[in-house]
Amino acid sequence: MHTNNAILTWQRSEKKLGSEFHMSHKTRDQLRDEAGKILADLLNRKDPLKPKDRLAIPSQDMPAQDAVQRRSNMNEVALGFSAEQAQVEALRCIQCRNAPCVKGCPVRIDIPGFVHAAAEGDFKKSIDIIKASSLLPSVCGRVCPQEAQCQLECTVGKTLKDVDKAVGIGRIERFVADLERESGAASLPFIKPETGKKVAVVGSGPAGITAAADIRREGHAVTVFEAFHKPGGVMVYGIPEFRLPKKIVEAEANALKAMGVELVTNFVVGRTRKLKDLIDKDGFDAIFIGSGAGLPKFLNIPGEDFAGVLSANEFLTRSNLMKAYDREKADTPIINARKVAVLGGGNVAMDSARTAVRLGADEVHLVYRRTEAEMPARVEEVQHAKEEGVIFHLLQNAKRILGNDAHQVIGMECLKYELGEPDDSGRRRPVVIAGSEFVIDVDAVIVAIGNESNPLLKQTTPDLDTNKWGNIIADENGSTSLDRVYAGGDIVLGAATVILAMGQGRTAAAAINELLAQPHSVDPLVVASSTCLTGKVLL
Amino acid sequence: MNRIINKAKLSEEVYMIRVEAPLIAQERRPGQFVILQLDSDFGERIPLTIADADSVEGSITLIFQVVGKTTHKLADLEEGEIIENLVGPLGKPTDIAKFGTVVCVGGGIGVAPLHPIAQGMKRAGNYLVTILGARQRDLVILEDRMKAVSDELIVCTDDGSYGRKALVTEPLKELCERATAPNLVVAIGPPIMMKFCAETTRPYGIHTVVSLNAIMMDGTGMCGGCRVTVGGKAMFTCVDGPEFDGHLVDFDGFMKRLGAYRKQEEDAHEQCHLDMAAQRKEAGQ
Numbered sequence: 001m002h003t004n005n006a007i008l009t010w011q012r013s014e015k016k017l018g019s020e021f022h023m024s025h026k027t028r029d030q031l032r033d034e035a036g037k038i039l040a041d042l043l044n045r046k047d048p049l050k051p052k053d054r055l056a057i058p059s060q061d062m063p064a065q066d067a068v069q070r071r072s073n074m075n076e077v078a079l080g081f082s083a084e085q086a087q088v089e090a091l092r093c094i095q096c097r098n099a100p101c102v103k104g105c106p107v108r109i110d111i112p113g114f115v116h117a118a119a120e121g122d123f124k125k126s127i128d129i130i131k132a133s134s135l136l137p138s139v140c141g142r143v144c145p146q147e148a149q150c151q152l153e154c155t156v157g158k159t160l161k162d163v164d165k166a167v168g169i170g171r172i173e174r175f176v177a178d179l180e181r182e183s184g185a186a187s188l189p190f191i192k193p194e195t196g197k198k199v200a201v202v203g204s205g206p207a208g209i210t211a212a213a214d215i216r217r218e219g220h221a222v223t224v225f226e227a228f229h230k231p232g233g234v235m236v237y238g239i240p241e242f243r244l245p246k247k248i249v250e251a252e253a254n255a256l257k258a259m260g261v262e263l264v265t266n267f268v269v270g271r272t273r274k275l276k277d278l279i280d281k282d283g284f285d286a287i288f289i290g291s292g293a294g295l296p297k298f299l300n301i302p303g304e305d306f307a308g309v310l311s312a313n314e315f316l317t318r319s320n321l322m323k324a325y326d327r328e329k330a331d332t333p334i335i336n337a338r339k340v341a342v343l344g345g346g347n348v349a350m351d352s353a354r355t356a357v358r359l360g361a362d363e364v365h366l367v368y369r370r371t372e373a374e375m376p377a378r379v380e381e382v383q384h385a386k387e388e389g390v391i392f393h394l395l396q397n398a399k400r401i402l403g404n405d406a407h408q409v410i411g412m413e414c415l416k417y418e419l420g421e422p423d424d425s426g427r428r429r430p431v432v433i434a435g436s437e438f439v440i441d442v443d444a445v446i447v448a449i450g451n452e453s454n455p456l457l458k459q460t461t462p463d464l465d466t467n468k469w470g471n472i473i474a475d476e477n478g479s480t481s482l483d484r485v486y487a488g489g490d491i492v493l494g495a496a497t498v499i500l501a502m503g504q505g506r507t508a509a510a511a512i513n514e515l516l517a518q519p520h521s522v523d524p525l526v527v528a529s530s531t532c533l534t535g536k537v538l539l
Numbered sequence: 540m541n542r543i544i545n546k547a548k549l550s551e552e553v554y555m556i557r558v559e560a561p562l563i564a565q566e567r568r569p570g571q572f573v574i575l576q577l578d579s580d581f582g583e584r585i586p587l588t589i590a591d592a593d594s595v596e597g598s599i600t601l602i603f604q605v606v607g608k609t610t611h612k613l614a615d616l617e618e619g620e621i622i623e624n625l626v627g628p629l630g631k632p633t634d635i636a637k638f639g640t641v642v643c644v645g646g647g648i649g650v651a652p653l654h655p656i657a658q659g660m661k662r663a664g665n666y667l668v669t670i671l672g673a674r675q676r677d678l679v680i681l682e683d684r685m686k687a688v689s690d691e692l693i694v695c696t697d698d699g700s701y702g703r704k705a706l707v708t709e710p711l712k713e714l715c716e717r718a719t720a721p722n723l724v725v726a727i728g729p730p731i732m733m734k735f736c737a738e739t740t741r742p743y744g745i746h747t748v749v750s751l752n753a754i755m756m757d758g759t760g761m762c763g764g765c766r767v768t769v770g771g772k773a774m775f776t777c778v779d780g781p782e783f784d785g786h787l788v789d790f791d792g793f794m795k796r797l798g799a800y801r802k803q804e805e806d807a808h809e810q811c812h813l814d815m816a817a818q819r820k821e822a823g824q
Contacts (some may be wrong), residue, residue: 227759229624230577237761268759272562294761298773305768306790307799314762322756323581331608332756333803407795436634443823454760456778459631 011225022405028063035060039088051094055156059088059165061381065105067387071357074135074241074325077384078142081168083123092156093167094414099319100153101169106503109133111150111169118172128175131189135213136206136502138181138248141174143239143347145378181251188258192219197516200225200284202269204496205233207290207489210505211253212261215288218513223284224256225267228321231256233292233497234490238313239320240351242358243381246320270460279484286484286512289472290505293451293490294328299343303401304447308409312344312448313353319355319480339363341412342390343398344448345375350382352446353390364390365440369397369417369430385437386493395430399437401445411439451495469494478508484510540623544598550677551598552605553648554614556592561597563589563627569655570633570750570782573599574758576624577612585609586755586777589628590681602651604681607804608811615815627771629691629758630781633748635659639722642714643689644707644736646728647673652750653727660725661688668721669693670710670723672728676701678752708739709731715743723748730794736786747785756799769792 026034038057042049063079064070070077081089083538092117101111110129117126130137150169151157157166180186198221201212210226216222230236232249257263268293269275278284296311298304314337318324322332340356342349345368356364366385368375371394375382386392395417400409416436419428453470465473465481471492478486486503490496545557563573567589576582591600603822605614616622633656641660645653646753649779650671655715661667674697681735694702703710707728714721725745726736740747753765753776765776770787774780 126682227626228757229576229584237757266624267562268629271627271629271759272566274566294759294760295775295778296761296763298763299765300773304768305773305789305796307796311763314756314764322583326581326752329581331578331581331807333583333800333807335799336803371709406798407792454778456759458779462561 002240002330013452021102025066026061026063028079028082031061031063032084034454035082035084035088037191039091041083042088042091048093050413053177054092054094055159057088059092060168061087062168062171064168064384070242071388072360074358076245077242078380080178081171081175083121083175083179083287086118086123086172087121089120089168090115090172093119093342094156096155101150101167103117103337104150104153106149106277106497106499107133107506108357109150109173110416114176115167115172118176126172127180130173130176134499134502135210136252136498137173137177137237139206139244139252140499140502141170141172141177142244142248142391143378145347145497146170146378147379149499150270161223162266181248186255187218188255189213191259192206194221195516196220197221197285198223199516200269200278200282200287201290202275202287203227203233203290203292203491204231204253205235205290205292205489205501207292207501207505208233208288210502211288211486211488211509212256213259214506214509215512216256216259216261218516220285220513220516221260223262223264225269225272226265227268227291229265230321231263233253235289237317238348238351240316240320240355242354243351245403251495268456270457275461275464276482277344285516286486286507288503288505288512289457289480289487289491289520290489291454291457291491293495294454295451295470297451297452298447299449301398301400303403303409306401306403306407306409308337308403308444308524309401310335310444310446312342312348312446313451315352315446316348316355319359325359327356334359335444337361337442339365339440340444340446341367341398341440341442342446343367343378344450345370346450347377347381348450349448350377350385352391352448353379354385354388355390356444356446357390359443363442365393365442366390367393367396367412367414367440368400369429370396371395372453379472391438397430397432397447402439406441409443409445410441412442412445413437413439426480451490453491453494457491474508476507479511484515522537543616543618543620543622544596546616546618549602549680551682553602553678554605555600555602555680556613556616557598557600558622558625559597559624559772560599560627561594563625564592564594564597564599567599568632569594569630569635570652571628571630572652572758572781573601573625573627574629574734574755575601575611575613575622575626577616577622578697579623582623583609584624584756584758586752586758588750588752588781590651591684592655602648604648608807611811611815613807614698627756629777630742631779633659633782635663637664640668640719640723641811642668642670642711642721643685644670644711644724644726644728645672645681645685646707646726646732648680649676649728649732649750650685653725654681656685657685657688657728660817665723666690667713670707670714670748671702672696672732673699673701674708684700691692706735708735711736711739715740715745716786721745724785725750730790730797733785733788734790738792739786741786749785749788750781751783751793752781752789752797753777755794759764767796 114129151166154166324334351408420431489501573715760778
């Protein structure tokens with residue numbers, strides 16, 4: 001019974017894949033040449049392009065690594081536009097007056113502005129416009145859920161009645177950002193004269209990096225504390241190489257260092273140093289906490305403590321940060337499973353399933369209790385997962401994990417679901433179908449159903465107010481219950497996206513800059529008596 | 540930072556190193572641990588408990604047994620060399636207070652994390668009885684240091700080559716039956732030893748704290764690899780522990796999780812031996 005079901009789902013995805021797949025099967029060169037012809041034609045026209053003409057320009061496909069080849073390598077899947085494709089795609093924008101795309105962007109990038117510059121072939125101007133609002137365009141161009149943000153609102157997509165036909169804002173963003181980084185011509189932002197004030201940033205993920213840069217630009221000294229041995233947070237431990245190459249994250253961290261931001265790794269704020277000691281003893285004038293979500297949720301079902309059951313965080317960290325996918329070189333071991341089940345329907349679930357494929361699993365089953373329409377993952381990731389042969393089990397969920405005496409996983413008992421009334425999230429609630437139990441043959445289970453907030457800072461900082469989920473309570477400026485302490489990103493939002501974390505980092509940075517701009521905001525006695533402990537020993 | 544100040548071999552497989560780590564030395568409390576990594580790109584992260592610290596010198600003492608590739612490479616580092624990454628202190632500190640009579644049971648390498656706890660318990664005014672257990676004489680470690688903080692010290696070895704020929708549970712049971720029974724037992728050692736210590740004290744209702752050496756990566760709650768069932772609930776050793784009520788820990792499940800990567804670890808350790816032999820040969824030629 002279960003096998004039939006899996007095969008059905010598999011056939012469905014094969015079928016769907018058929019139509020979408022052929023498009024992306026064109027090589028990067030073919031796509032570039034086609035775009036080149038279109039571009040030549042458009043530029044040769046005597047009359048300026050009317051909206052009607054722009055709507056007729058075909059939307060540009062993202063060139064991708066061949067689906068069969070990429071199953072066995074970690075290289076990036078989406079290869080990025082050529083200049084020709086970027087310009088053609090940008091020409092599709094009708095520059096509508098109300099620019100609804102900007103409202104869809106959490107950091108309010110001037111999207112019509114940068115797209116217009118790209119349409120004119122002025123890629124330098126284009127990236128400069130983006131960088132006025134976003135510090136991590138190479139990252140956001142790759143990992144933002146554009147179809148649920150800027151591109152969802154796009155007038156072109158709405159006119160063509162297909163969100164997939166919206167202007168490829170994220171792909172253009174990625175192109176202009178990559179072009180600048182690869183040319184080595186990235187310019188450092190202007191940094192105001194030193195103010196003598198210093199700010200601690202906890203965590204070097206998207207929220208922390210953004211806050212650090214914005215605060216540094218005002219001339220304040222900034223120290224970023226990272227618990228892991230490498231900076232980047234979720235961008236290095238969570239998001240795989242095939243979706244976000246680590247060299248890009250490294251370049252972002254280096255850009256931060258070039259601005260004069262101090263990056264301290266192997267430092268757990270709360271443990272290596274108490275949060276309040278950073279202000280009371282080490283002389284920091286303010287703190288931004290962007291420590292991320294990071295406490296994996298489990299289903300609390302029988303068998304979850306077996307050795308072959310692991311959180312997506314653990315699985316992905318082993319593979320990404322610890323490079324366990326390189327079985328030859330890496331000391332960190334990783335499961336060697338034949339048949340893997342991944343529970344969940346978000347980006348993390350897709351990343352886990354696709355990593356399992358690359359590690360050599362024969363079968364990877366993605367089990368999600370709602371339908372594809374409710375999946376929070378980016379559409380492109382779902383599509384790529386299917387192309388790579390991940391078997392989708394929709395409207396199903398795990399009931400218990402089966403093991404042998406040695407606590408090794410030998411299968412997973414699942415239940416089938418149907419959609420009922422909408423729940424709090426507005427998505428239709430999955431309702432279990434009684435008596436629908438069946439067993440999938442798997443030898444490892446990866447749980448990717450989200451994160452709870454990390455308890456470490458709360459444990460060591462009792463005055464820091466958190467809500468019932470353990471998220472730090474912060475107001476619209478990021479201000480927490482502690483004086484001079486701000487927070488943002490997943491530690492406030494619960495698990496969210498890179499761009500939302502960046503937005504919060506930016507907001508809190510603005511509030512911190514305003515706080516530090518006030519005269520006499522620092523008690524001179526505290527500064528005088530503080531031992532510059534971190535500066536001394538960590539350099 | 541992270542420079543090895545001093546290195547000593549305590550027995551065939553056990554090493555003690557003193558490492559420059561001023562911040563950790565200052566903040567650490569008994570019961571806490573560090574995570575170290577020898578190579579930022581391809582090294583693995585391993586947790587090690589802190590055996591001692593000197594906040595004046597700014598150093599911590601780590602004691603480890605060579606059990607796999609990373610501990611093998613760590614043992615190969617010389618004085619003056621640097622441990623690339625060292626982070627801590629991690630985990631919740633031990634609850635140190637005046638309980639009355641406290642029994643500290645240490646098995647094998649488990650004596651290392653027990654040492655600061657024993658120090659703390661003694662300083663808090665407890666009557667301290669220490670039981671040290673090892674397979675054989677040369678695997679008994681820190682006897683002098685433990686003796687210095689204990690009111691009574693009992694040493695046992697499995698083969699009788701030193702002290703009593705007994706498992707640690709034997710003297711532990713005797714202590715439980717004394718007129719003034721212990722108010723608290725702290726047992727740290729191999730999981731099987733901690734399990735049987737907990738079983739020994741259970742009938743007497745004596746609170747028994749154990750410290751779990753789970754598989755761990757980040758040590759900050761992020762990965763969940765270190766989870767263990769305690770009182771029917773999944774707990775994370777790194778942020779909820781490493782110490783738990785020994786009477787509530789599911790030791791059988793814990794031991795099976797510890798073996799999750801055993802095959803790969805053993806292969807890696809063997810490869811490490813082969814590589815080292817090849818290097819030595821090359822150097823010799």
